[in-house]
Amino acid sequence: MGGDQGPAAVVAGIALSAEINPDIAFLLHGPRDTLEPLVEQRKALAGRVEIRDAEGVVSMDDKPADVLRKRKDSSMWSALESVRTGEATVCVSCGNTGALMLLSVVRLKKLPGIYRPAIAVLWPSRNSQGFNVMLDGGADIKADERDLLQYALMGASYARNGFNVRRPRVGLLNVGTEEFKGRSEMKAANDLIAQNANAADFDYVGFVEGSDLPSDRVDVIVTDGFTGNVALKTGEGTASLIGQLLREAFAHSLLSRLASLLAYTSLKRLSKRIDPRRQNGGVFLGLNGTVVKSHGSADATGISAAVKLAFQLAQSNFSEKLAARVAAATMLASDELDHGDDDKDPQAKDAETSSNTGNGRDKSA
Amino acid sequence: MGGDQGPAAVVAGIALSAEINPDIAFLLHGPRDTLEPLVEQRKALAGRVEIRDAEGVVSMDDKPADVLRKRKDSSMWSALESVRTGEATVCVSCGNTGALMLLSVVRLKKLPGIYRPAIAVLWPSRNSQGFNVMLDGGADIKADERDLLQYALMGASYARNGFNVRRPRVGLLNVGTEEFKGRSEMKAANDLIAQNANAADFDYVGFVEGSDLPSDRVDVIVTDGFTGNVALKTGEGTASLIGQLLREAFAHSLLSRLASLLAYTSLKRLSKRIDPRRQNGGVFLGLNGTVVKSHGSADATGISAAVKLAFQLAQSNFSEKLAARVAAATMLASDELDHGDDDKDPQAKDAETSSNTGNGRDKSA
Structure with a gap:
């Protein structure tokens, strides 16, 4: 209603x-x-x-x-x-x-073990399935590294069950692929997702940028709900501006109006491809x-x-499969987090982080 | 080089x-x-x-x-x-x-009083000047409410001196215009920018969303460099995807190729309008x-x-004017921040916040 x-x-x-x-x-x-x-x-x-x-x-x-x-x-x-x-x-x-x-x-x-549910949205892309899954699109305004890991798990499960992507490629949205960029929680999430990718049956491609949202580098893009919502609205706004300008361009002269008649089916095909109505539906996960x-x-x-x-x-049976996947992964993740949070041996922890990123300096960057 | x-x-x-x-x-x-x-x-x-x-x-x-x-x-x-x-x-x-x-x-x-310099970028929009100014586009990955105020001041000054927008309209990028959404630093920045708008000669339109980046609601959009960089890359990626799909649509059949010949000048006009090369230049402010x-x-x-x-x-003489504007505003802002940070009389502070937002509950939201 x-x-x-x-x-x-x-x-x-x-x-x-x-x-x-x-x-x-x-x-x-x-x-x-x-x-x-x-x-x-x-x-x-x-x-x-x-x-x-x-x-x-x-x-x-x-x-x-x-x-x-x-x-x-x-x-x-x-x-x-x-x-x-x-x-x-x-x-x-x-x-x-x-x-x-x-x-x-x-x-x-919420599913047991889930702290922040997320909204997964579909993003028109160059992928064979025609779109990427992005989450969180705005369920929550914050996400720490555990939440981001859960988004990766849930997004991969959604891509697998909803769209038959057997082994989804997951990326973490950041401002740049260079190690020295990005927020500290991003580095923690990067390590955590990388550690869990194999067990959860997805490929982790690492950091991606806003320009990768419509790309075919990934199937699932993970980010906090603030950034995700801004990106989503920005993409919608940009597409809508281009659509308006395109209509204006074709209405400009007699010749261009004639061209738009001839191009009608081509433009229709394009508009069907990126029409937000045809990929309508954010899914609440968790x-x-x-x-x-x-x-x-x-x-x-x-x-x-x-x-x-x-x-x-x-x-x-997505709900059941997701619940099972989250339950299995939550156990795995909390094992590893318990280990990571163990401050009795900070040297060992440092060494672990260094070997994951290949560069001990990144921790302080 | x-x-x-x-x-x-x-x-x-x-x-x-x-x-x-x-x-x-x-x-x-x-x-x-x-x-x-x-x-x-x-x-x-x-x-x-x-x-x-x-x-x-x-x-x-x-x-x-x-x-x-x-x-x-x-x-x-x-x-x-x-x-x-x-x-x-x-x-x-x-x-x-x-x-x-x-x-x-x-x-x-850095200019005296500036803590985080910013990169101001231009965003194609429905404005009479043809674009909006957005900052920070990625100089820094964080920004607190003082930084966001400075971005507002600097962005307004840039719009005024660079593009002859006499009284720029400034908006703060958030996930929604509803009061209950958004991060707590957004509410603080919202109040601070509103308080300083008149003295700094700009109109503050309040919170805006990602969809407003290409709109004519604002001239200047303020956000932290993480969000701003993701939005920027997302917009570029979306525009580039649509451009590619458009070319593919026109290459699809003989009829559509003929149409694209007829539409050539129209499409050229559009591409000139949104060509990132023609609005090329992030400006370092501060x-x-x-x-x-x-x-x-x-x-x-x-x-x-x-x-x-x-x-x-x-x-x-943008550099000189910006420096003068920041110097004047930094004095103003630090007056108000000193007052705001003064916890001797939290009731008075509460009352002040309530009267600004019209809703005392927002503080805790």
Whole structure:
């Protein structure tokens, strides 16, 4: 109910998905009086939608903490509840991100060993799968080296189960590949992820830069939620500016308008490739259950893309596989962290760090 | 000497500038044997270039600290020395950024009151001037609220003197405009910049997001160098991906190739608008003297754009005006910080913060 385009867009979106995919069924949460007429208009949805009456609506302006206290009657609450009880396999929402994340954490609970859940977003890229996974896209504004390791594990698992990337390549977002650049927690995370890559079945490519987000050097890019959110919005803003300028360039003269007619299918193909609506869906990772956050402004195409992603994740038993992967890795990681935190023998620790980076000086840089 | 395309591109670039601008003259630093034949080939440079013989070259792989110790004979060192002694008004370099920044700080020294110098970069935008100023683009990986205030002051001064924006609009980069988001140092910086905006002659628009970097909501965007560098590289990477996909789309069929011929001038116009070579030049702010850092891969067009920017800054007496502005504001700011740091009366401090943000709860958020 809380998306910018209201429930009509949501119903149109699930109708699109229902037409394409005969194996999908929906629990639709919101005021029955509003939803029933919308569903009845769509033939594709006949017999495949169960409405869960919920009067309350979480708006984009609601503060997350208020939602938790006052919106137990909301469609968002009801949708998460259906995942919690196991009735639904995945929840899709295009409502208020902050509220959805807080409600998800409180109601679904974090996986054992996860301190900060993350939002994994898809980034159009030169990869064979057509995009990279980046996390955290803004669930939390901070992340220490343990969180960044968990993001690497969860992102790799997501790429494997959601998109069939057998051995994902993981990179850590930094300001430069030179050893002397970057924050100290980056160096710690770099070592920690490198140590865990083999056991967790991914390739660690080391530090990557912002320019690698759309590249084919990696499949998964790990960063804190502050940096990730700025990068995400920057990429969206840049793409949108170029799109506007392109339209203006083609509207400039009679000749260019003619050219744009001829180029119509080419431009359509390009716009399909980078259309954010077609890669719509941030996935909340690190919870007992899967939540797909669709863009707030998603139209029917966008909703349908988010539903498609949700279906793929449900089919691959992603939630269970991720939980198992995190459980195994958390044990491994805490073994190594216990060792790393052991200050009884700082020389040994120094030596370990030096041998990992190949340069003892980096520690102080 | 240290650019990716070597000294021939630099000489070609300054020749371009010399042709357009009769008021410009050059001190060219590097091995005389290499430079003299290159200069002699260019008619436009006759009588306008003085070569300063310097044998050493700083490479892109040199670590900044090593450069400081071992490269006193380098062209980079010699170029900065000519600014330090006042022979040159502005230094332009397309060499190793880290080394150039460190050498600049050590040789030119920071302005009194500046703790972290910054690199200001230009960002194509919907503004009437065609771009926004963003800083820090990567001089330092951290910034506290005092640094961010100084970035605001310096960025506003740069926009005013470099690009004739009379009363620049300044924004602080954050993950969201909602009060409950963002890091705690962001809230402190938000208050501090708001308090100083009027005295420093700029409009403070508050928090902005990554999507505002190419927007016309602001003229100057302030952030720490880690976030700024990731955003910069992300924007460049996204623009470059779209450019590649656009070329591929037009090469796809006979019809689309024909369309691209017809659209040639339109696409040329667009590419000129967002061509990074035409807005080439990060400016080091906060030093005794102005240094323009051109892109390492700059060709003649890029070098010429950087020289044009350097010329504009020299003409407007930017260095002197910036120093005066920082000196005045540093006094103001330290007055207010002294007050803010005074914990004898925390109630009064609380009340002050509340009245600024309109919400006392934000302090703990």
